[in-house]
Amino acid sequence: MIHRIVVGAHYGLKDWLAQRVTAIIMAAYSLFLAIVLAAVQPVSFEAWRNIFTFGPVKFFTFVFGLSLLLHAWIGIRDLWMDYVQPVSVRLTLHVLTIVALIGYVGWFVTVLWRV
Amino acid sequence: MTATCQTSVRKRPKHLGLSAILFQIKLPLPGKLSILHRASGVLLFLLLAPLLAFFQMSLTSPEAFASFQGYAAHPIIKAIFAVLIWAYMHHFCAGIRFLLLDAHTGLDLPSARRSAFLVFAASLLLTALLCWRILL
Numbered sequence: 001m002i003h004r005i006v007v008g009a010h011y012g013l014k015d016w017l018a019q020r021v022t023a024i025i026m027a028a029y030s031l032f033l034a035i036v037l038a039a040v041q042p043v044s045f046e047a048w049r050n051i052f053t054f055g056p057v058k059f060f061t062f063v064f065g066l067s068l069l070l071h072a073w074i075g076i077r078d079l080w081m082d083y084v085q086p087v088s089v090r091l092t093l094h095v096l097t098i099v100a101l102i103g104y105v106g107w108f109v110t111v112l113w114r115v
Numbered sequence: 116m117t118a119t120c121q122t123s124v125r126k127r128p129k130h131l132g133l134s135a136i137l138f139q140i141k142l143p144l145p146g147k148l149s150i151l152h153r154a155s156g157v158l159l160f161l162l163l164a165p166l167l168a169f170f171q172m173s174l175t176s177p178e179a180f181a182s183f184q185g186y187a188a189h190p191i192i193k194a195i196f197a198v199l200i201w202a203y204m205h206h207f208c209a210g211i212r213f214l215l216l217d218a219h220t221g222l223d224l225p226s227a228r229r230s231a232f233l234v235f236a237a238s239l240l241l242t243a244l245l246c247w248r249i250l251l
């Protein structure tokens with residue numbers, strides 16, 4: 001019988017690729033935001049807030065948030081798989097990680113869309 | 116005879132203790148870069164909640180923005196921000212290097228050593244620049 005572990009490796013080429021694609025998206029966004037911040041130099045509340053009222057900025061900021069969710073999930077999951085062996089502990093940590101990340105995205109989106 | 120046999124049989128797997136990992140094993144520069152990439156990724160993950168809290172404060176109202184500025188002026192918060200800036204810069208620069216390696220660019224040892232050095236130089240320089248512009 002093949003011994004399968006639910007929290008074991010899934011030979012995740014897709015995950016590997018997703019982590020790379022999200023890395024590129026986040027890197028591009030970081031450069032984009034750096035340019036915007038350098039150009040606007042927001043020191044007041046109004047100037048800072050105005051950046052995120054602009055539709056395209058909101059859009060890309062949201063895409064950044066979703067990329068971060070996927071990227072950090074894969075990254076932290078790999079970490080648990082490297083350092084934590086007992087299946088029950090590992091599963092618990094996986095669940096806690098995904099719960100935290102999904103909660104963060106919800107929080108991020110509410111902040112972003114109230115601007 | 117038995118003595119020679121015994122010395123050639125090594126116990127495997129060999130488990131390394133924390134002190135061996137910290138003080139005995141000397142990693143080459145690309146190895147240091149790699150473990151710091153992992154450490155910086157974890158650090159960024161752990162600081163997501165406070166970062167989100169600050170993000171929320173800074174965008175909610177002029178009053179919340181002012182109290183965010185109050186927090187941001189505190190030396191301990193500034194020190195944490197400095198570490199965070201380093202973590203992002205290191206993760207960013209080293210991440211781009213890994214993406215290039217994944218695309219089979221610069222895989223030979225001399226290139227890999229050189230790019231590791233460049234990443235350290237670039238991320239430390241960017242950290243210094245950003246700390247100076249944002250925190251001082």
Ligand code: HEM
Pocket residue numbers: 019020023024026027030068071072074075076078079152153155156157159160206207210211213214
């Ligand atoms: C500019 C944005 C970023 C880029 C270019 C980037 C790049 C990368 C790359 C290429 C990897 C794969 C490394 C490997 O498997 O050896 C990775 C792993 C990882 N990233 Fe990012 N990343 C970025 C942002 C972030 C952020 C904001 C976080 C915060 C949560 C993060 C957390 C992680 C974690 C935890 C790992 C796993 C580390 C490991 O397995 O050693 N990354 N990143």
